[in-house]
Amino acid sequence: MKRFSLGKWALPVYSTIAFVYLLIPIAYTFVFSFNNTFKSNISWRGFTFDNWLHVCDQQGVCEAFGSSLVIGVISTVIATAMGTAIAIAIVRYRFKLRSIVNLLLFLPMATPEVVLGAGLASQFLSMGVDKGMTTIIIAHVMFCLSFVVVTVKARVASLDPALEEAGRDLYASPAQVFWKITFPLLLPGIMAAALLSFALSFDDFIITNFNAGPATTFPKYVYTAASKGVPAEANVIGSAVFLFAILLVVTVQVRGARKAKRLAAGN
Amino acid sequence: MAFAAFGHGGGGQQSSPTKSNAKVAFFLLLPGLAYLGLFFLTPLISLVITSLEAPDPTGDIGVYQYGFEVGNYWYAIQTFWPHIARSFAYAFIATIAALVISYPLAYFIGVRLRTRPLLQGLLLTLVIAPFFISFLLRTFAWRQIFSSDGVVVQFMHATGLLAQNQYIAGTDFMVIFGLTYNFIPFMTLPLFTTLERLDIRLLEASSDLYASPAITFRKVTLPITMPGIISGTLLTFIPIAGDFVNASPEFLGGPKTAMIGNVVQSSFLETQDYPTASALSVMLMTVILILVSVYVKKSGTEDLL
Numbered sequence: 001m002k003r004f005s006l007g008k009w010a011l012p013v014y015s016t017i018a019f020v021y022l023l024i025p026i027a028y029t030f031v032f033s034f035n036n037t038f039k040s041n042i043s044w045r046g047f048t049f050d051n052w053l054h055v056c057d058q059q060g061v062c063e064a065f066g067s068s069l070v071i072g073v074i075s076t077v078i079a080t081a082m083g084t085a086i087a088i089a090i091v092r093y094r095f096k097l098r099s100i101v102n103l104l105l106f107l108p109m110a111t112p113e114v115v116l117g118a119g120l121a122s123q124f125l126s127m128g129v130d131k132g133m134t135t136i137i138i139a140h141v142m143f144c145l146s147f148v149v150v151t152v153k154a155r156v157a158s159l160d161p162a163l164e165e166a167g168r169d170l171y172a173s174p175a176q177v178f179w180k181i182t183f184p185l186l187l188p189g190i191m192a193a194a195l196l197s198f199a200l201s202f203d204d205f206i207i208t209n210f211n212a213g214p215a216t217t218f219p220k221y222v223y224t225a226a227s228k229g230v231p232a233e234a235n236v237i238g239s240a241v242f243l244f245a246i247l248l249v250v251t252v253q254v255r256g257a258r259k260a261k262r263l264a265a266g267n
Numbered sequence: 268m269a270f271a272a273f274g275h276g277g278g279g280q281q282s283s284p285t286k287s288n289a290k291v292a293f294f295l296l297l298p299g300l301a302y303l304g305l306f307f308l309t310p311l312i313s314l315v316i317t318s319l320e321a322p323d324p325t326g327d328i329g330v331y332q333y334g335f336e337v338g339n340y341w342y343a344i345q346t347f348w349p350h351i352a353r354s355f356a357y358a359f360i361a362t363i364a365a366l367v368i369s370y371p372l373a374y375f376i377g378v379r380l381r382t383r384p385l386l387q388g389l390l391l392t393l394v395i396a397p398f399f400i401s402f403l404l405r406t407f408a409w410r411q412i413f414s415s416d417g418v419v420v421q422f423m424h425a426t427g428l429l430a431q432n433q434y435i436a437g438t439d440f441m442v443i444f445g446l447t448y449n450f451i452p453f454m455t456l457p458l459f460t461t462l463e464r465l466d467i468r469l470l471e472a473s474s475d476l477y478a479s480p481a482i483t484f485r486k487v488t489l490p491i492t493m494p495g496i497i498s499g500t501l502l503t504f505i506p507i508a509g510d511f512v513n514a515s516p517e518f519l520g521g522p523k524t525a526m527i528g529n530v531v532q533s534s535f536l537e538t539q540d541y542p543t544a545s546a547l548s549v550m551l552m553t554v555i556l557i558l559v560s561v562y563v564k565k566s567g568t569e570d571l572l
Binding site: 011012014015018019021022023024025026028029032042043081082083085086088089093094095096101103104105106107108110111112113114115116118119120121122123125126138139141142145149199203205206209210218219222223226227230234235238239241242245246249250253254256257260 | 288289291292293295296298299300302303304306307308309310311313314316317368371372374375376379384385388389390392393394396397398399400401402403404405406407408409411412414416448451501505506508509510511512517518527528531532535536541544545548551552555559563
């Protein structure tokens with residue numbers, strides 16, 4: 001046993017400092033969403049709820065937010081459906097060219113966003129496709145797909161094939177086995193993948209910027225506004241999204257911990 | 268989030284594939300893989316083709332014809348070598364910084380808090396919390412915090428930490444600071460997944476054999492957690508090398524901080540110099556592919572996902 005170890009105190013103190021560092025910009029964004037701004041949101045001019053109460057008064061913020069939501073939902077649905085199918089195939093089936101499939105799924109995650117964005121944009125350019133909402137969605141599905149596969153794959157791997165076998169033994173058709181057994185068991189993984197995919201789509205700027213054309217998303221709005229100073233209303237939306245996401249994650253975690261405790265107690 | 272899965276997370280309990288119904292597998296894989304072929308692979312090929320294009324004889328801006336102008340690459344390197352060098356230098360320094368900052372943090376959460384799963388989960392959520400606020404908003408927040416007429420810089424001027432004619436915004440330091448900050452979660456999560464499974468008994472054995480904590484760390488902890496270090500490094504280095512938001516003058520950069528991404532962005536969307544933008548992208552992608560293939564050689568393709 002160690003007598004006195006520096007590590008005992010050093011690590012918690014260090015971690016606290018690290019967390020403060022990680023959270024500073026979030027706190028800044030949140031605080032300045034309450035700034036009583038005049039022309040620009042740079043210096044502190046007093047506390048107000050106005051920005052929160054009249055978010056949409058600022059030209060374009062809510063429209064950009066709205067189109068980000070629409071793009072996020074559509075890309076998530078498409079990417080989650082295709083990604084789940086791939087995850088099932090990878091874990092459950094033997095097929096040739098496995099390593100090539102793995103590589104093809106990994107590469108989009110390893111490719112820098114500028115390359116993904118410029119590549120798609122040059123393809124749209126040579127095909128003469130007009131850029132807009134559709135091209136943004138095409139791009140988002142592409143980079144979300146692999147992340148869905150990774151997330152759902154872990155869940156499929158932990159699924160006991162005996163449950164599906166039992167279903168088949170009881171004369172369920174393949175479709176019944178899938179919808180009554182496989183799908184409900186995979187659902188938590190699929191939901192996690194969908195949330196991740198939505199978060200990635202919602203926050204993407206670089207790839208979107210190459211393929212948006214005249215369409216605007218929330219990140220693109222912030223980027224365009226940055227040269228003149230980001231309006232407080234953008235801070236409001238950013239903070240609201242942050243609070244929503246953090247509450248969601250913490251709720252899921254606390255519930256998971258309670259469930260684990262109950263299981264451990266033998267109920 | 269799923270980034271944790273990169274750190275060799277899901278590999279362990281995976282059962283080997285059982286069924287060999289090639290037809291079903293084919294139909295499950297087809298839509299997604301066809302999609303990636305169409306909107307991931309073909310665009311890469313399209314980039315290579317564009318990078319070799321020649322200017323249109325009419326001389327119109329933004330119009331090019333098929334060609335085999337290898338000189339585009341030479342031009343891109345000659346004109347933009349400072350940007351290329353800067354990108355990799357920034358990425359190198361920021362990745363090291365992220366590793367140094369993340370390792371103790373990941374150790375604290377993954378090893379010290381092992382007995383308290385709820386706290387562990389909540390702190391992990393805090394690590395990824397920056398992801399929940401928009402990437403651009405959090406970067407812009409740093410710019411405001413370190414702005415030339417902001418409190419931090421005024422304080423440093425007053426106390427003499429910073430010379431009166433010096434500022435932080437727009438410097439190399441500011442850009443590297445922002446890059447480090449923005450990509451720390453990509454480093455911490457893979458480190459956490461390996462440290463979480465680190466067998467404490469090995470450390471105890473080492474200390475029982477009279478190894479000092481420093482030697483135990485160097486000879487036991489570090490080698491065991493190497494997979495996490497490698498995937499974290501890869502996951503941080505790649506997006507940093509291609510980033511252009513942090514280095515752009517509207518955010519943390521200045522006139523002399525532009526990276527490859529900034530050049531690709533402005534060549535593609537502003538000056539419409541598609542061949543140069545594509546040539547730079549292809550070169551960036553090549554470097555990344557080399558890095559990835561070294562990684563794949565070490566750990567195989569099954570661990571990639």
